[in-house]
Amino acid sequence: MTDLLLLPGDGIGPEVTAQARRVAQAVAPDLSIAEALFGGCSFDAHGTPLTDAVLGAAKSARAVLMGAVGGPQWADAPRDRRPEAGLLNLRAGMEVYANLRPALCFPALADASSLKRHLVEGLDLMIVRELTGGIYFGSPRFIEDLPGGGKRAVDTQVYTTGEIERVARVAFQLARGRRNLVHSAEKSNVMDSGLLWRQVVTDLHAREFPDVRLEHILADNAAMQIVRDPRQFDVLVTDNLFGDILSDAAAQLTGSLGMLPSAALGDAGRPGLYEPIHGSAPDIAGQGIANPLASILSLEMAFRWSLGRPEAADRILAAVVRALDAGARTRDLGGSLTTVQMGDAVLAAL
Ligand code: NAD
Ligand code: IPM
Ligand code: MN
Numbered sequence: 559m560t561d562l563l564l565l566p567g568d569g570i571g572p573e574v575t576a577q578a579r580r581v582a583q584a585v586a587p588d589l590s591i592a593e594a595l596f597g598g599c600s601f602d603a604h605g606t607p608l609t610d611a612v613l614g615a616a617k618s619a620r621a622v623l624m625g626a627v628g629g630p631q632w633a634d635a636p637r638d639r640r641p642e643a644g645l646l647n648l649r650a651g652m653e654v655y656a657n658l659r660p661a662l663c664f665p666a667l668a669d670a671s672s673l674k675r676h677l678v679e680g681l682d683l684m685i686v687r688e689l690t691g692g693i694y695f696g697s698p699r700f701i702e703d704l705p706g707g708g709k710r711a712v713d714t715q716v717y718t719t720g721e722i723e724r725v726a727r728v729a730f731q732l733a734r735g736r737r738n739l740v741h742s743a744e745k746s747n748v749m750d751s752g753l754l755w756r757q758v759v760t761d762l763h764a765r766e767f768p769d770v771r772l773e774h775i776l777a778d779n780a781a782m783q784i785v786r787d788p789r790q791f792d793v794l795v796t797d798n799l800f801g802d803i804l805s806d807a808a809a810q811l812t813g814s815l816g817m818l819p820s821a822a823l824g825d826a827g828r829p830g831l832y833e834p835i836h837g838s839a840p841d842i843a844g845q846g847i848a849n850p851l852a853s854i855l856s857l858e859m860a861f862r863w864s865l866g867r868p869e870a871a872d873r874i875l876a877a878v879v880r881a882l883d884a885g886a887r888t889r890d891l892g893g894s895l896t897t898v899q900m901g902d903a904v905l906a907a908l
Contacts (some may be wrong), residue, residue: 561589561745561865563619565596565612565648567594568641569838570848570897571625577850577901578623578857581877584908585870586861587884592619596648597627597641597838607644608769613651616830621864623857624833628811629840650690650785654822655721656728657689657801661788661808661818666882670813673785678811683791685808686729687801689822691721691747692751694798717751717797722758728823729795730767739771739792741823743780743800755797784808814890816849819856821863828866846896849888851878854904862907873908880907 564579566572582589594612601607607627616622627641637643663671663681671678696714704710726742733740742759744752746821756774763772773881775783777800783790784804787810809818815836822831834852842848856879860872886903895903 560592560615560619561621562591562860563615563622564591564593564625565616566593567597567625567627567838568599569626569629569843570836571597571627571838572758573846573848573897574834574850574853575623575625575844577897577904578590578853580901581854581874581904581908582667582857585873586865589865592696596624596827597644597843598629598632598635600644601632601635601639601641606639607641608647608651612708613648613728616648616831619829621829621860622648622831623853623860624648624831625834625853626834626838629838629843632747644774646694648850649831650695650824652829652831653690654828655688655690656725656823657687658728658821658823659685659687659801659805659808659818659835660820660859660865661685661805661812663812664817664879664882666879666885667813667817667891669859670809670887673811678788680735681788682809683788683808683811684732684793685801685805686725686732686793686795686803688717688721688725688795689801690719690798692798698876713786715749715751715797715799717754719758721752722755723762726759726762726795727766729793730763730770733770733793734767737792738769740767741773741775741780741791741794743775743777743794743796744806745777745800746774747776751797759795780804781807784811809835814849816852816888816890817855819852819854819859821856821859823863830860832860832864846898847889848897850897850900851904854878854901874904877904877907 566575693715696716746752858874881903
């Protein structure tokens with residue numbers, strides 16, 4: 559059985575995943591690692607971004623570490639076979655509905671943030687993004703021609719009680735091990751799905767988590783509060799689309815989008831899907847300058863949440879802290895290290 563399936567993907571995906579692989583081999587030489595094509599490179603080879611064989615391998619591995627997918631080369635691929643569609647099918651196929659996106663401000667990087675040091679020092683925010691529902695998956699979705707000219711495009715936001723409850727439960731459980739506070743963000747002022755979201759979270763809270771503090775917040779206000787005073791948050795649970803947007807904003811507080819890892823989890827005992835939250839970065843792909851830390855920290859989360867090796871996770875986290883403390887910086891963090899040199903710095907710190 560494969561412990562860790564690597565899906566490096568496109569653009570900077572293979573560049574950053576190669577560094578995570580080196581770290582995995584250093585902390586756990588016994589780990590069985592496999593690698594497969596996924597995303598645009600799979601579309602080029604097989605005509606589809608996600609083959610049945612790769613989905614099967616992902617479901618039977620203990621953890622999957624994805625790099626990034628997509629890029630301008632595939633902009634004109636059929637919609638259902640674009641690299642990004644493959645990623646949605648992978649998430650849905652693995653049934654990983656709860657996406658943990660931790661925004662941690664490492665002490666050495668407090669000055670790399672776009673916010674002032676006193677606002678981000680000690681930041682430890684956990685965004686829990688619903689990952690297999692909402693407008694990403696709702697139907698109908700289409701673009702149609704209008705009789706008088708022009709077109710009409712439709713996407714559908716859908717949520718069921720069960721979908722909201724299971725992701726909110728993850729958020730409440732996480733909060734219990736942290737600062738015991740959950741913010742739930744939606745647009746219940748304008749959307750029916752937001753209204754149901756608020757009701758379901760309120761009911762679940764009363765029924766199962768009365769000991770956790772719960773605050774409801776409208777998603778637009780949440781965006782503002784994240785850049786005004788991010789440390790007021792502990793766990794922030796929200797839907798698929800709001801979570802996508804709010805997590806990119808939160809990433810920048812930590813110094814760079816290249817710092818934010820993620821863990822996508824399903825029911826207990828199922829494999830997790832780990833991925834940096836950034837994309838394939840076509841603007842810097844092939845130059846060897848991407849920051850590999852989001853990938854390395856995603857590996858850290860895999861050791862913690864799927865591979866049952868918290869001590870390996872602790873070692874990786876400590877090594878990243880030590881490398882940053884020693885001044886290791888890729889370009890996005892204001893330094894000049896290459897991707898490989900940042901990998902070297904983490905390995906040396908191990
Ligand atoms: P992006 O995240 O790829 O890049 C945004 C900006 O951040 C770019 O300037 C990029 O250079 C920079 N950046 C991102 N990661 C970095 C890293 N590790 N080190 C240094 N700089 C980094 O977003 P985009 O440009 O909007 O999207 C590009 C492609 O990636 C699109 O096809 C998009 O659909 C796809 N995408 C994929 C994923 C994924 O696979 N999980 C996530 C987001 C976007
Ligand atoms: C992310 C990405 C993906 C998303 C895209 C590439 C499908 O932006 O993981 O944040 O929107 O979920
Ligand atoms: Mn995103």
